[in-house]
Amino acid sequence: MTDIQPKSGAKRLRLGTRGSPLALAQAHQIADGLRAASGGMLDAEIVTFTTTGDKLTTERLINSGGKGLFTRELDDALTRGELDLAVHSLKDVPTVLPPGQFFAAFPEREDPRDGFLSHTVKSIQELPEGAKLGTASLRREAQVLSLRPDLQVVTFRGNVATRMRKLEEGLADATFLAMAGLTRLGMADVATPVPLEDMLPAAGQGIIGVVVREDADPDLLDALSTLNHAQSRAAATAERAFLEKLDGSCRTPIAAHLFDNGDEWRLVGEVLSPGGAARWRGDGVCSKEASEAQLVLLGRAVAQEIIFAAKEALPVFGDER
Structure with a gap:
């Protein structure tokens, strides 16, 4: 964290976040970044929210409305002017933001991989036949069962602790x-990273999204622009376009990741049937110089490839999911 302290007369901003330890860590990262970028002339008061998703500790999100459950309360407070900015884990954010809001920054992406935790083994492959795997993610459930159909999946929800x-x-x-x-x-050592080739992550996994209103303070926008990371923004744009084309929520196992292939971007997307018995992948490439519009087209093209391949088995990528 930065040692820069707010200066006398610093502009006070209200930064909204969920109240979990992880969400607070992300919020402090952005608050510290704003102070550093503004030379202490911006300060952020962190305002915490308990979202609808936080209150669901046992059931799947699909049974309570899917995506948006972790952002709705912050969205509404931002729209009402009670917040100046909101900080989200991007994978929790619906593909369409509320009217009058936009992403002002995507800081550098953290490790996008899933981490495997067990007290007895170090990998999915080492689990004994019939072992219980705890997750509430349809994506992770389908991907695991595609690799190990013998495993039993039990619902696990809640924060890291x-x-x-x-x-x-x-x-x-x-x-x-x-x-x-x-x-x-600071807990990376408790898990074993799963190779991206084995488990493609959720779209946007590892990316923080900072959302503001269209009438946001210019000083805030200037500071946030220095926190923006070009590769993270490219990944967020392509992966979310892929998800949006599939009408992606929490109702179908969907994964996507934008790979850096040196002189080009390569987007790999995946859709699985519930239970992992069937799996469809698509991929596409574009130049590193691609515009935001071209990255959107890349995401949509990869999604369309999967829609054509999977249309007989999954004819509707909408509400039935």
Whole structure:
């Protein structure tokens, strides 16, 4: 964290976030960045929210409305002018923001991989036949069952500490947590990263999205522009375009990741059937010099490739998911 302190007369901003330890760590990262970028002339008061998603500790998000459950309260407060900016884990944000809001910054992406946690083994492949795997993610469930159809999946929800406690209590033999969150909490050593080739992550996994209103303070926008990371913005744009074309929420197992291939971007996307019995992948490339519009087209093209391939098995990528 930066040592820069707010100066006398610094402009006070209200930064909204969820109240979990991970969300607070991300909020402090942005607050510190704003102070540093403004030379102490901007200061952020962190305002915490308990979202609808935070209140759901046992059931799947799909049963309660899917995406938006972790952002709705912050969205509304930002629209009402009670906040100046909101900080989100990008994978929790619906593909369409509320009217009058936009992403002002995507800081550098943290490790996008999933992390495998178990007290007995170090990988999915090492789990004994019939072992219990704890997750509430349809994506992770389908990907695991595609690799290991013999495993039993039990619902695991809650923040990092809650899921680790459930694992300790023996409610499952293994679980997954995003490496990005564990790294930001200084806990990366508790998990074994799963190769991207084995488990493609959720679109936007590892990226923080900073949302503001269209009438945001110019000084705030200037400071946020210095926090923006070009590669993270490219990934966010292409991966979210892929998700939007599929009408992606929490209702179908969907994964996507933008790979850096040196002189070009390569987007790989994936859709699985619930339970992982079927799996469809698509990919496409574009120049590193691609505009935002071209990255959107890349995301949509990869999604369309999968729609054509999967249309007989998954004819509707909408509400039925």
